[in-house]
Amino acid sequence: MSTTAWMITLQFAGVNALFALAIYASLWTGVLSLAPVFFGAVSAFTFGYVAGTLGLSPFLGLLLGAVLGAGLGALTAGLLIRLDSHYLAMATIAMVLIGRVLILNLPAEYTGGATGTLVPGDLGTWAWLIGTLVVAAYVMARLAGSRFGLAADAVREDPAVAETLAISPRRIQFIGMIISGALGGVAGILQSSFLQYIGPDTFYTHLGFVTLAAVVLGGAFHWLGPIVGAIVFTILPELLREPMGEYDRVVTGVLLVLIIIYMPRGLVDVRRLRLVRSRWWRPKGGGPEPGGPDPRDPQPVVRAEVVS
Amino acid sequence: MTELAVDIVGLTKAFGGLKAVDDVTIQVPPRRIHGILGPNGAGKTTVLNMVSGFIQADTGRIDVFGDDVTRLKPFQIARRGVARTYQNIRLFPGLTVLETVVAGAYMQRSSTIAGAILMSPTERRERREMRERAADLLDKVGCRAPHSALAETLSYGDQRRVEIARALATSPKVLLLDEPTAGMNDVESEEVGRLLVELRELGLTLILIEHNMRLVEEFCETVSVMNSGALLAEGAPTWCLEQDEVKEAYFGKRSDAARIATLRRARRGPGGS
Known part of the structure; x- marks a missing residue:
């Protein structure tokens, strides 16, 4: 690839990483949602309209995206969080579909309809992209291990047990959706700024599935996962296109299957690292500790029991 | 009368046609170690699940330190000072x-x-x-x-x-333990028993489901014995375990035992050892 092509690919990887972080933020609380794509679309078209009619400084543009996205996230959470997991996921996919219909059918002066609309490219620079990504990653890293972070872990792993620890799953998921919304909004603004032209297909199911795949394959249990996943799965198809031609997707597909089978928790897997470390502490021989039988042993243990 | 820590009155829960818990009343004063006993399927865990809000009672009422928690969500009950552990970790x-x-x-x-x-x-x-x-x-x-x-x-x-x-x-006021010593040896169980006493000294009220009778007799001040969803007996553990209904629930009827013995002998056939 030429240097320019590399640059463009890496820029898209960065924007995809932001979208992936947005999906991760709600997934962290146990909510599978593609809504960030919709949040991104609304922010981007609003940005395009406001910047085109009134003018908007780059920083205000990002702020607009964050605030608008967070607000939409709160609204979505308020309406949808009561749904069970699968239905909730489907409802957010429906939001993405509805978004396209809205873009096509709203008065053309707002969205440009089928022809799309122009967006100022002030934010489409490396500095803004890296700056935003660093801030987003920093926020997620700080939240890990915080009061919210541990509650989110608990809700994702076992909402029923989390509830008996006085954690309200709905509240945690509500906060997760707001963070997800803010990140999605910012990602949408940056995406539109890099493209400088957005249409009804810019924020559609393809973007949703690519970024969701990035989260799942990169690792949905640590903030680094979505970033690594987005970079790998944006760059890889481009790298493979030259030697493989049309077959690049086959390789990506095979790689996805392999990762799902052998690394079900993704490329960045903190739990696996911890497991490896735990093994070192074990006494030699790797047997269970003297305190009791091996916890992996599914057999119930013999105990003094009156019940026959 | 002093306020009860946990006041369960007339609790009933049916799953389909099966009455898992049938008109159960358990009253536990503060700073008490109370055991719930009974054979498998007696409805013990269902009672704990209703106290912690995992499942909703059909009828009956649960008060924790005077607050009605019967219709509250689990996290609201937890915020009123109820914590629990699980039979399956x-x-x-x-x-x-x-x-x-x-x-x-x-x-x-x-x-x-x-x-x-x-x-x-x-x-x-x-x-x-x-x-x-x-x-x-x-x-x-x-x-x-x-x-x-x-x-x-x-x-x-x-x-x-x-x-x-x-x-x-x-920081609970009431701790519900579902078989806390399952899978532990005698020494470890004894440690858990001493922990219960220590927690009681700190002001906690403890309700535990337990099959280890030695532990129950040593550490529980009162017990409720359940069978097939209903309350069989309640009171001091040694007294409860001596009641005929309780022995029957655990070991079957004396006449059953005799009949089973006869059947065994018959199946072995003449000349069997």
Whole structure:
């Protein structure tokens, strides 16, 4: 690839990483949602309209995206969080579909309809992209291990047990959706700024599935996962296109299957690292500790029991 | 009359046609170690599940320190001071021992999202305090595993201890324990028993489901015996275990035993040893 092509690919990887972080933020609380794509679309078209009619400084543009996205996230959470997991996921996919219909059918002066609309490219620079990504990653890293972070872990792993620890799953998921919304909004603004032209297909199911795949394959249990996943799965198809031609997707597909089978928790897997470390502490021989039988042993243990 | 810690009156729950819990009344005063006994399928866990709000009672009423919690959600009941452990250990995969216990201290923390992002002094202090408190709780329950190990990799006994520590991290007034010594040897069970007494001295009320009769007789002040969803007997453990209905529930009728013995002999046939 030429240097320019590399640059463009890496820029898209960065924007995809932001979208992936947005999906991760709600997934962290146990909510599978593609809504960030919709949040991104609304922010981007609003940005395009406001910047085109009134003018908007780059920083205000990002702020607009964050605030608008967070607000939409709160609204979505308020309406949808009561749904069970699968239905909730489907409802957010429906939001993405509805978004396209809205873009096509709203008065053309707002969205440009089928022809799309122009967006100022002030934010489409490396500095803004890296700056935003660093801030987003920093926020997620700080939240890990915080009061919210541990509650989110608990809700994702076992909402029923989390509830008996006085954690309200709905509240945690509500906060997760707001963070997800803010990140999605910012990602949408940056995406539109890099493209400088957005249409009804810019924020559609393809973007949703690519970024969701990035989260799942990169690792949905640590903030680094979505970033690594987005970079790998944006760059890889481009790298493979030259030697493989049309077959690049086959390789990506095979790689996805392999990762799902052998690394079900993704490329960045903190739990696996911890497991490896735990093994070192074990006494030699790797047997269970003297305190009791091996916890992996599914057999119930013999105990003094009156019940026959 | 002093206020009861847990006041369960006329509790009933049916699953389809099966009455899992049938008009059960259990009243536990504060600072009491109360056992719930009964053979498998007696409805003991269902009672605990209703007290902690996991499932809703069909009829009846549950009060915790005078507050009606019958129709509350589990997290609301937990905020009124009820914590629990599980018959099948339910730890969070991927979390370390220390993180698991700190996760239980959700309501003991006051930090906000903004505070966490900016790493405010309050946030730093709180994180340090929470880690120290969790370490203290793990010491108290006798968990000797490294705090940075994954909780799910611990031995069975230590997993149960971590679960108790996690429940204690919520600073409960009432602790519900579902078979806390399952899978433990006699020495370990004895340790759990002593922990119960220690917690009682700290002001907790403890309700436990337990099959280890030695432990029950040694540490429970009162027990309720259940069978097929109904209450069979209640009172001091030694007295309860001597009641004919209780023995029958556990071992079957004397006449049944005689009949089974006859059948066994018959099946072995003449000339069998």
